Amino acid sequence: METKPLTAPSANAAAVRAGPLTNDAGSTMGPRVGASVVLLGTIITTLGISWDVQWHKMVGPDTFFTLPHLLLYSGSAIAGIASLVMVLMATSAQRAGHPMPRTVGGPPIRLLGGTFTAPFGYLMAGVGAALFLLYGLADLWWHSIYGFDAVLNSPSHIALFLSISITMLGSVAIFAAARDQRWGQLGIVLAIPILITFAPITTNAFANLSLPIDPTIVGIIFFSSLLLIMGAGILRRPGGAIAIAAALGILQAFLWWFSPWAAVTYAAAVGLPLRDGLAPQPPDLPSAIPMFLLVAAVVEALFWMIRTRGLNARKVMPLVGGVTGLIVADTLPLQQVLTDPTASFSAATVAVIGVAGILFGLLAGFLAARFITMLRALAPDPKEV
Amino acid sequence: MNTRIRPPRTRQYHRLAVAALVTAALSLAGAAPAMASAPVKVVHTERVQVGPYGVTVGFSVWPIRAMRSLDFTFLPDGGIVGKSGKLLLNGPGIKPDERVTPLVRHPRKLDSWGLDVKALNAPGAYSFGFAIDGPFGHGDGTLQGVTVLNQPGPPLGSSWTVGSLPFLGLVVVLVVAWRRIRPGRQPLAI
Numbered sequence: 063m064e065t066k067p068l069t070a071p072s073a074n075a076a077a078v079r080a081g082p083l084t085n086d087a088g089s090t091m092g093p094r095v096g097a098s099v100v101l102l103g104t105i106i107t108t109l110g111i112s113w114d115v116q117w118h119k120m121v122g123p124d125t126f127f128t129l130p131h132l133l134l135y136s137g138s139a140i141a142g143i144a145s146l147v148m149v150l151m152a153t154s155a156q157r158a159g160h161p162m163p164r165t166v167g168g169p170p171i172r173l174l175g176g177t178f179t180a181p182f183g184y185l186m187a188g189v190g191a192a193l194f195l196l197y198g199l200a201d202l203w204w205h206s207i208y209g210f211d212a213v214l215n216s217p218s219h220i221a222l223f224l225s226i227s228i229t230m231l232g233s234v235a236i237f238a239a240a241r242d243q244r245w246g247q248l249g250i251v252l253a254i255p256i257l258i259t260f261a262p263i264t265t266n267a268f269a270n271l272s273l274p275i276d277p278t279i280v281g282i283i284f285f286s287s288l289l290l291i292m293g294a295g296i297l298r299r300p301g302g303a304i305a306i307a308a309a310l311g312i313l314q315a316f317l318w319w320f321s322p323w324a325a326v327t328y329a330a331a332v333g334l335p336l337r338d339g340l341a342p343q344p345p346d347l348p349s350a351i352p353m354f355l356l357v358a359a360v361v362e363a364l365f366w367m368i369r370t371r372g373l374n375a376r377k378v379m380p381l382v383g384g385v386t387g388l389i390v391a392d393t394l395p396l397q398q399v400l401t402d403p404t405a406s407f408s409a410a411t412v413a414v415i416g417v418a419g420i421l422f423g424l425l426a427g428f429l430a431a432r433f434i435t436m437l438r439a440l441a442p443d444p445k446e447v
Numbered sequence: 448m449n450t451r452i453r454p455p456r457t458r459q460y461h462r463l464a465v466a467a468l469v470t471a472a473l474s475l476a477g478a479a480p481a482m483a484s485a486p487v488k489v490v491h492t493e494r495v496q497v498g499p500y501g502v503t504v505g506f507s508v509w510p511i512r513a514m515r516s517l518d519f520t521f522l523p524d525g526g527i528v529g530k531s532g533k534l535l536l537n538g539p540g541i542k543p544d545e546r547v548t549p550l551v552r553h554p555r556k557l558d559s560w561g562l563d564v565k566a567l568n569a570p571g572a573y574s575f576g577f578a579i580d581g582p583f584g585h586g587d588g589t590l591q592g593v594t595v596l597n598q599p600g601p602p603l604g605s606s607w608t609v610g611s612l613p614f615l616g617l618v619v620v621l622v623v624a625w626r627r628i629r630p631g632r633q634p635l636a637i
Contacts, residue, residue, distance in 0.1 A: 121554065122554035122555070122563050123554050123555050123563070124564070125485075186620075189616075190613075193613050197610075197613075200609070200610075204600075204606075207515070207599050207600040208514050208515050208516060208566065208599070208600065209508070209515055209516035209517060209564060209566065210516065210564055211516035211564050211565075211566050213566070216610075217603075217606040217607045217609065217610030217611075218606075218610060220610050220611075221609070221610040221611070221612070221613055224610075224611075224613035224614050224617070225613050228613060228616075228617060231617075264614075267607075267610075267611075270568070294637070295635075295637045298636070298637055334554070335552075335554075335557065337551060337552075337554060338549070338551035338552050339549045339551045365637055368637060369637065374635075375635040375636065375637045376631070376633075376634070376635040379635070431630070431635055432625065432630035432631060433630070434630075434635060434637070435628060435630035435633045435635055436624050436625065436628050436630050439628050439630075
């Protein structure tokens, strides 16, 4: 694989100015459709995983061909095929002598000695989808040895979740490259909440270890802080964090209603009863999404301070992350207790979660500052330099 | 001289893109979901006396191996109607929140209590205790010494290594991009 160098925004600004920037509606139709279909795939995957988790909790019986599984698989398939189509279009455009601008998925990566030209974001989303297919086969092998256990923390399941996360990250990269256009900004506002919802599932890999804190809680704190700050930083406009938090809230509310409804309706349709002795708990996946409009307001305030006081954003970002992580960590147990009558947290656990919130928040802030720069470098916007 | 007119390469890629879309649409349309879960097939049983109630404990896999999920059925003589109780699990792979749970119907064998596709994650000796209330009053009893053998398949470390490859690949991509862009040295405006 041969790659064209990813370089800093300033170094590429002139080249981008000289390139065929295509801002008219007609010429952005293809990129908009491609990015939207990848996003649609990740949304379908998110619906599928939430429904599947709820199905196993409330009903149980499993086969390969269930509707939630179909959503899971087709979500990755749709995102993967859309990525493949965009790679083929980019290759076609390159060969015709009209290479796509970097705003379409990021810098072109030359594959197989230049046979294919793949915009970085689509390459990432497509590789994630291809890995999903590959690890789907590995998962079948795993189940043939260990049975059809409905656990999240098997190696093959974690690999599948990682693959899906890579596709979702590709989706974020695609929209980050088009952030100078309205549809690109809207895409960020939608793609970041999808990743905030999904990424913590991968931390189930550590569920079998004896740790002082539930790794999923750490995952929720870390990924939500990192992605919220990163998304707001990419958008680079007042209200960005609030918009992301609002989109996350809408997704959470929808999944809260949809997941149990779909499980119950599907069970009735196929003639299966609900499990006996179900506890009056909220749906698993949406109840683990932090309700963080308050957090977003704090991020907005901190960003406003950085802008108005001319602070060095890169140096202050870890602090922003630490504050964000602490608030997420402090409000998460409260959210759990308020929404789940069976949940309880000791003072010691809340204290440990708070400390984890600060530490992982600092790391999230540090990384968010770097990732913002890296994602902006995918397609430097002349207006930003 | 070859007089065949070859289509431009760009048209080939467009055709490939259309073919990919059509294949995707057909494959999704053809994947009609079904919901025919397999019935529970008991291959081994044990008996345990729980006070006045005789209980047959059924296993869908025997012998049991660590991490290998299977179905357990708990069927009191005369059926489960009019009876209720608790299951008390003990053994090296049982987590604290799994030790005491209500006896509930097996979702794929509704005339029996049970556990569906449950794996015991560590080898060793396990016990299945029962506390049952029914028409003959309360009864307690335990099936002791259910042996769980070592896990099947390759060592868990190698499975986790293969499973973490996507993460390692992602880290490699991030490190390469980080080294090229040097984000820590770039000005950041938000």
